[in-house]
Amino acid sequence: MQLRVTGWRCHNIRGNLREIDIDLSLTPPRWTLVQMNNGGGKTTTMSLIRAALTGQKLDAETVKGLRPEDGESMGSFELRILIDGRLHVITMYFDYGSGGHSFSTARASEADGGLLDTHALPSEVRSLITPQFAELFVFDGELARKIRSHSSDRASSAIRTLYGIDRLETLRSTIERLLDEQQSRVAAVTQARDKRHVERLNNALQAARQKLKGLEDKRALIVGDCDHAKAERDRINKEIGDRIGQNEEAASELDALEENLRKADLVILGETNELRTSLQSPFLSCPRALGRLQGLSAQLQALQLPEAATAEFFQELADGEFCVCDEKITPPIREKILTKAATFMAADESGVINSMKTLVRTTDEDPARLQQPVDTLVGRIRERHRIKQKLDAKRATYIAAGGEELTALKEQADKHEREIGRLEEQLERLDSTDTTYQLNHGLGWEQNIPKCKAHVAECDERYNTATDTHKLLLQSRIAQKVLNNIETEALSLLREKVRTATNVKLAQLVPAERLEVVRIGSALELSSRNLARKDNVSEGQSLSIAYAFLASLFESANHRLPFIIDSPAVPLDAEMRREVIKVVPELFEQTIMFVISTERQDFAEAFYGRPDARFITLVRGPDGTAEQRDGEDAFKTFQDEDDAPAQNVGEAA
Amino acid sequence: MPVPSELLDATDAVLEATNQPDEFKSRLRALIRNAAEGGVEDRDVAGLVAAIDIDSDTGA
Amino acid sequence: MTLRRPKDMRTYFKDIQGRADGGARFETDFDQFYLCLMVGLDDGRLAPESELEPAEFNKGYTAPYKPFAPVIAGMLVEAEMRRQGIPTTKDAIQREIRNLIEVGNGGTQLKEEGTKLLSRYAARGFELIREEIPKPRTLEDFLVAYYQRWKPAEDGAEQPASDADETTAALPAS
Numbered sequence: 001m002q003l004r005v006t007g008w009r010c011h012n013i014r015g016n017l018r019e020i021d022i023d024l025s026l027t028p029p030r031w032t033l034v035q036m037n038n039g040g041g042k043t044t045t046m047s048l049i050r051a052a053l054t055g056q057k058l059d060a061e062t063v064k065g066l067r068p069e070d071g072e073s074m075g076s077f078e079l080r081i082l083i084d085g086r087l088h089v090i091t092m093y094f095d096y097g098s099g100g101h102s103f104s105t106a107r108a109s110e111a112d113g114g115l116l117d118t119h120a121l122p123s124e125v126r127s128l129i130t131p132q133f134a135e136l137f138v139f140d141g142e143l144a145r146k147i148r149s150h151s152s153d154r155a156s157s158a159i160r161t162l163y164g165i166d167r168l169e170t171l172r173s174t175i176e177r178l179l180d181e182q183q184s185r186v187a188a189v190t191q192a193r194d195k196r197h198v199e200r201l202n203n204a205l206q207a208a209r210q211k212l213k214g215l216e217d218k219r220a221l222i223v224g225d226c227d228h229a230k231a232e233r234d235r236i237n238k239e240i241g242d243r244i245g246q247n248e249e250a251a252s253e254l255d256a257l258e259e260n261l262r263k264a265d266l267v268i269l270g271e272t273n274e275l276r277t278s279l280q281s282p283f284l285s286c287p288r289a290l291g292r293l294q295g296l297s298a299q300l301q302a303l304q305l306p307e308a309a310t311a312e313f314f315q316e317l318a319d320g321e322f323c324v325c326d327e328k329i330t331p332p333i334r335e336k337i338l339t340k341a342a343t344f345m346a347a348d349e350s351g352v353i354n355s356m357k358t359l360v361r362t363t364d365e366d367p368a369r370l371q372q373p374v375d376t377l378v379g380r381i382r383e384r385h386r387i388k389q390k391l392d393a394k395r396a397t398y399i400a401a402g403g404e405e406l407t408a409l410k411e412q413a414d415k416h417e418r419e420i421g422r423l424e425e426q427l428e429r430l431d432s433t434d435t436t437y438q439l440n441h442g443l444g445w446e447q448n449i450p451k452c453k454a455h456v457a458e459c460d461e462r463y464n465t466a467t468d469t470h471k472l473l474l475q476s477r478i479a480q481k482v483l484n485n486i487e488t489e490a491l492s493l494l495r496e497k498v499r500t501a502t503n504v505k506l507a508q509l510v511p512a513e514r515l516e517v518v519r520i521g522s523a524l525e526l527s528s529r530n531l532a533r534k535d536n537v538s539e540g541q542s543l544s545i546a547y548a549f550l551a552s553l554f555e556s557a558n559h560r561l562p563f564i565i566d567s568p569a570v571p572l573d574a575e576m577r578r579e580v581i582k583v584v585p586e587l588f589e590q591t592i593m594f595v596i597s598t599e600r601q602d603f604a605e606a607f608y609g610r611p612d613a614r615f616i617t618l619v620r621g622p623d624g625t626a627e628q629r630d631g632e633d634a635f636k637t638f639q640d641e642d643d644a645p646a647q648n649v650g651e652a653a
Numbered sequence: 654m655p656v657p658s659e660l661l662d663a664t665d666a667v668l669e670a671t672n673q674p675d676e677f678k679s680r681l682r683a684l685i686r687n688a689a690e691g692g693v694e695d696r697d698v699a700g701l702v703a704a705i706d707i708d709s710d711t712g713a
Numbered sequence: 714m715t716l717r718r719p720k721d722m723r724t725y726f727k728d729i730q731g732r733a734d735g736g737a738r739f740e741t742d743f744d745q746f747y748l749c750l751m752v753g754l755d756d757g758r759l760a761p762e763s764e765l766e767p768a769e770f771n772k773g774y775t776a777p778y779k780p781f782a783p784v785i786a787g788m789l790v791e792a793e794m795r796r797q798g799i800p801t802t803k804d805a806i807q808r809e810i811r812n813l814i815e816v817g818n819g820g821t822q823l824k825e826e827g828t829k830l831l832s833r834y835a836a837r838g839f840e841l842i843r844e845e846i847p848k849p850r851t852l853e854d855f856l857v858a859y860y861q862r863w864k865p866a867e868d869g870a871e872q873p874a875s876d877a878d879e880t881t882a883a884l885p886a887s
Contacts, residue, residue: 163657167688174698265736272737272853279748279856280777282784286751287863289788296791303803344807348816355783367863374860381853434724436843475705482667482681490663497659558655 001124002560004028004082004590008049012075014068015041016618016626026082030612031585032592033604037620037640042594043140046566050134052079052090055119055126060099067096068624083125090119128559133161136550140566141539144546148537153522155549159494162557168487172480179476186465198463198470205459208445212452219430219449226423233416240395240409243402250398257391264384271377278370287367293360300357306350314341495520501552502545509544509579517549524549539571547580551587562590569603570596577602597640608632656689672709680704715769716821716828718742719749719760719836725843728850737852743775746835748859750785753838754792760836773820782822786814789827792834
């Protein structure tokens with residue numbers, strides 16, 4: 001980003017800033033020297049420039065402090081800048097009565113082109129030019145002290161900001177935010193935020209899986225036992241049968257009974273199927289249906305439904321040119337017909353209704369008619385039951401007659417039968433998917449296989465969801481760590497680069513002392529030839545260090561900012577002035593220097609004759625005004641009434 | 654705003670010291686570049702994190 | 714739109730269908746469904762959708778029931794009129810018929826809405842059957858019991874038309 005100042009305007013501001021309008025044009029000169037009286041408002045102008053760039057809020061006291069002596073009620077300050085070639089005009093309005101102020105921003109090149117009543121510089125500028133950062137290039141001597149103070153951390157944070165290392169911070173906070181969001185999302189399913197909980201979920205999953213296996217193994221055993229019991233039972237029954245069969249009389253009697261049983265079964269089979277078939281008719285399987293449908297038919301009849309006319313009839317009518325009554329069908333009439341059509345049933349629907357009516361009318365089915373077949377069937381079932389009982393009784397008799405052995409066999413068979421019943425009951429509990437059965441028998445996932453499978457699936461899902469979050473947590477931490485390491489490393493490289501460059505410049509500026517920056521930590525740490533650490537520096541040295549640092553800082557940064565300085569040379573002796581003048585102004589594409597008359601010597605005069613330099617002198621006038629005089633001559637000859645040769649350090653010897 | 658070369662160098666140095674998969678490295682370089690130039694989407698960051706192998710080193 | 718089985722219906726009839734001694738069985742699951750439907754339409758209440766198996770079942774009626782499609786359609790209309798308390802005005806009846814009936818829809822002659830309702834009536838019928846008739850071992854036992862469950866109401870006057878608004882039948886166990 002490139003920033004240039006093209007001018008500013010003061011209106012009703014204390015000092016000599018009653019009406020000042022500095023216009024540097026849209027292609028401002030490389031160096032602008034603004035000479036003012038001491039106390040003529042340099043500091044104020046600097047503060048206002050910073051405030052305009054940063055959009056910071058000024059407190060009431062500060063605002064009121066800007067009020068001119070004659071008590072004007074309102075004032076304003078306007079700064080005109082080019083951001084990447086686009087003109088922005090920021091205006092600050094001061095209400096001296098209330099101490100309030102406001103901003104407006106005009107962006108000449110925007111589509112809306114209009115005035116915004118806020119401080120509305122592009123976001124890139126706003127995020128870069130914080131109040132702290134602004135002090136780096138709208139510079140007064142104060143910063144020089146700050147960058148050597150550890151507590152202010154200016155040096156490192158300047159590097160961080162200017163080289164965009166702070167963007168890594170944004171990435172880190174995004175990672176954090178995404179992790180938070182994901183954790184919130186799965187909080188509904190599980191609360192796993194730490195390793196122990198994840199382990200617990202895994203344990204639950206393993207337990208569930210084990211249980212399922214256990215149930216399935218148990219089932220296999222039961223089935224095995226059941227089959228075995230059935231085989232035994234059948235074998236024993238056969239043996240019993242064989243033994244009994246050895247008794248001819250018994251054999252024939254039992255055979256006869258079994259035959260009867262078979263016949264009875266057959267009859268029942270036939271009659272049941274017939275009954276089943278009969279019940280396919282709704283009139284028979286739902287006794288009240290006929291009556292209700294007859295009622296419905298009657299209602300329909302009374303309402304003359306379905307109507308003879310159908311929706312189709314009206315659709316076709318509407319499509320035609322003429323009505324059935326030979327009248328022409330106009331669009332409004334067509335509309336009406338189609339609307340009406342919607343209220344009629346379609347031919348199909350009518351068809352179904354009519355079919356129903358017909359079936360209802362023509363049916364002769366009567367549920368009462370089934371009474372007899374049902375009664376008969378009931379009788380047959382009873383009869384069969386009786387035959388079975390007889391058969392069982394006969395068998396029992398013959399078994400009993402067959403002596404202990406046979407009885408014993410029978411008992412065994414019965415035992416197996418009971419066993420089978422018990423096992424089948426167990427199997428039912430394991431296998432049942434019938435929810436009512438499960439409820440009635442208190443079957444949970446630990447007793448019932450289908451439920452257990454569902455439970456395993458649920459545990460699996462919970463665990464996987466949790467581990468995904470846990471995994472995300474670990475991954476996020478690693479990412480943060482990598483980014484931290486990159487930031488540290490990058491800062492370290494940049495600090496070193498700036499440090500080296502600073503020292504090169506320092507060697508030029510303060511050659512005698514071999515002042516060096518040993519370390520850029522939170523502050524610039526210095527050493528000099530004689531001392532490993534140098535904490536006390538003169539004001540001149542302090543300024544030089546600051547210039548060297550700032551110049552190094554900005555020289556390879558991607559932002560090209562103007563350098564605006566207040567009294568750049570006052571504390572410097574002649575030699576230093578000459579060095580500073582060689583180094584500092586060359587490094588910026590635009591430099592604006594507020595100077596006082598005593599800085600002309602060995603400093604400002606180095607700019608005389610340079611084509612790309614502009615000289616503005618603001619001469620104090622009455623009533624807080626200032627007269628603006630342009631050009632080298634006015635600049636050279638300006639005499640500050642406060643000038644007293646003995647006071648100024650910078651006077652040439 | 655282009656990326657300062659020191660940032661790229663730092664990234665290379667740190668990545669070289671890790672065992673993370675190539676996908677992570679490639680994504681991170683791109684992400685850092687995009688962060689400098691101003692355009693980073695949530696899904697870019699999510700993709701970067703997802704590419705991390707937690708069984709590799711802890712990021713040196 | 715297909716019909717759906719009431720939950721647990723197949724389990725209930727499992728012994729009948731699993732009979733190995735050659736005894737009578739239902740031909741298809743649809744036969745079971747149908748009897749449940751008859752009970753449900755008569756009762757006039759709907760079971761909630763949660764009482765249906767999620768899987769799809771039959772698209773239409775099996776062969777023996779096809780001829781009765783108009784009757785079943787009529788029974789549905791009648792049941793819905795009863796359940797919703799639809800007055801016997803021309804507009805109201807016509808509207809309800811148009812809502813439910815549509816020819817050529819896989820044989821039920823019903824719109825999707827109507828087919829959905831059939832399944833829910835069947836589920837309601839199954840609820841009642843399960844309450845009233847113990848889990849049957851043979852088809853003959855079941856059919857007899859089925860026939861006999863109608864008897865108490867048969868001997869008297871018609872039950873008065875219920876003008877309850879839609880009440881979905883509660884489950885027997887909670």
